[in-house]
Amino acid sequence: MTKITVNFERCKGCGLCVSVCPKQIMRLQEEHRNAKGYFTAQCIDQEACISCAMCATICPDCVIRVER
Ligand code: SF4
Numbered sequence: 001m002t003k004i005t006v007n008f009e010r011c012k013g014c015g016l017c018v019s020v021c022p023k024q025i026m027r028l029q030e031e032h033r034n035a036k037g038y039f040t041a042q043c044i045d046q047e048a049c050i051s052c053a054m055c056a057t058i059c060p061d062c063v064i065r066v067e068r
């Protein structure tokens with residue numbers, strides 16, 4: 001089940017979501033840039049996500065959606 005959805009085109013690759021995730025399953029994609037040229041964040045293990053929403057809470061641009 002997909003719990004974390006990142007709006008890639010609005011992500012600016014700041015890495016804050018990566019730094020706060022207690023499960024360490026957020027990362028910046030180094031192989032894909034969005035239209036603005038940013039390396040965007042993605043969840044690399046949806047199953048391990050505990051839906052704590054810390055990533056979504058800290059995101060300054062509110063581009064992460066968390067399903068519970
Ligand atoms: S909801 Fe929590 S566990 Fe899931 S990716 Fe975000 S910070 Fe990590």
Ligand code: SF4
Nearest residue numbers: 011012014015017059
């Ligand atoms: S905190 Fe938001 S803007 Fe920053 S890398 Fe994560 S999803 Fe992108």
